Amino acid sequence: MKKELDEKLCVKYPKIFVDRHADMRTTAMCWGFEHGNGWYWLIDQLCSNLQWNTDHNNKDHVIKNKFLRKFIPILLNVLEKIPGKYHFAEKKKPDLLAIFRSYLIGKVSKWRSSLEWIDIESNKYPQIVATQVKEKFGGLRFYVVGASDKQWTMIELTENLSYHICETCGSTKDVGQTQGWIYTLCKECVDKEPDKYKTWIKNEDRTKETDCEF
Numbered sequence: 579m580k581k582e583l584d585e586k587l588c589v590k591y592p593k594i595f596v597d598r599h600a601d602m603r604t605t606a607m608c609w610g611f612e613h614g615n616g617w618y619w620l621i622d623q624l625c626s627n628l629q630w631n632t633d634h635n636n637k638d639h640v641i642k643n644k645f646l647r648k649f650i651p652i653l654l655n656v657l658e659k660i661p662g663k664y665h666f667a668e669k670k671k672p673d674l675l676a677i678f679r680s681y682l683i684g685k686v687s688k689w690r691s692s693l694e695w696i697d698i699e700s701n702k703y704p705q706i707v708a709t710q711v712k713e714k715f716g717g718l719r720f721y722v723v724g725a726s727d728k729q730w731t732m733i734e735l736t737e738n739l740s741y742h743i744c745e746t747c748g749s750t751k752d753v754g755q756t757q758g759w760i761y762t763l764c765k766e767c768v769d770k771e772p773d774k775y776k777t778w779i780k781n782e783d784r785t786k787e788t789d790c791e792f
Contacts, residue, residue, distance in 0.1 A: 579611040583618045587611070591625040593632075594708050594722075605709050606721070612712035616748035617740060621711065624720065624736040628706050628729055635703040635726075642694040650690050657682050716760035717741050742781065754780035 588595045597605040611621070641647040662676030704724035712719050718740035720733050742753050744764035752765035757777035768775045 579613060579615050579618060583615055584610050587618070587621060587625065590622070591629055593705050594625050594629060596707055597709070606712075607708055607710060609710075609712075612710075613718065614713070614745035616744045616746045617713075617718055619748055620718065620736060620740060620743055621720070624732060627732055628725075631726070631729055631732070632703055632706055636700050637697045638700045639695055639697055641690070642696045646693060650686065654683060654686055657686065713745060716745075716755045716762040752780060754778050754783070 584598075588598045595607065597607045598610070600608055602608045641650065657679060660675055660679040660682075662673035662679055703726070706722050706724045706729055708720065708722050710719070710721040718737050720737060722729075722733065725733065741755070741762055743750055743762065744753055744767055745762050746767045747764060749764040749766065753762060754765070754768075755762050755778070756768075756775050757779070761775070763775065763778065765778075765780065768778045
């Protein structure tokens with residue numbers, strides 16, 4: 579991918595591409611984005627979703643007052659230890675202590691919900707970091723560390739989509755793959771260099787050939 583797009587991604591997602599210029603002994607990101615310009619927008623969208631997911635999972639919605647933030651859970655825990663049973667199965671009247679306990683818990687819970695709340699960094703969610711981004715067998719490969727199951731699903735979906743997006747121009751129209759050294763290209767890009775790409779097959783035609791084999 580050309581230098582301008584490389585730098586644009588690194589500036590836009592500095593946390594994901596923090597190792598872009600790190601030592602080759604620690605990461606393969608030192609080689610940059612090893613694919614065509616056409617997948618820029620695909621990677622841009624993926625990184626936007628990954629970083630949003632990381633940032634929002636790293637925030638806790640908590641009571642603004644730090645004292646009440648710690649005190650209310652303790653108070654609720656104490657109230658829940660008040661003895662008393664409701665006797666649902668025995669169809670008896672509940673104990674007065676059980677009624678009193680429910681009343682107090684309800685009041686504290688209502689008070690808790692009426693307080694002012696804020697979002698704070700939890701630092702519980704790891705920051706996803708790219709270790710290599712390249713083309714392999716005609717498809718995008720986006721290798722990372724620190725990804726959650728949901729983020730791995732996002733990456734796998736993006737990698738699958740890359741087989742339907744021209745690596746050179748980013749088009750999704752008339753896309754197929756070459757044979758031998760595999761490239762994912764659209765017909766327009768293939769027609770520009772017919773001598774270079776002689777064995778290109780459109781995705782739809784490839785699917786028909788596969789169906790005929792069964």
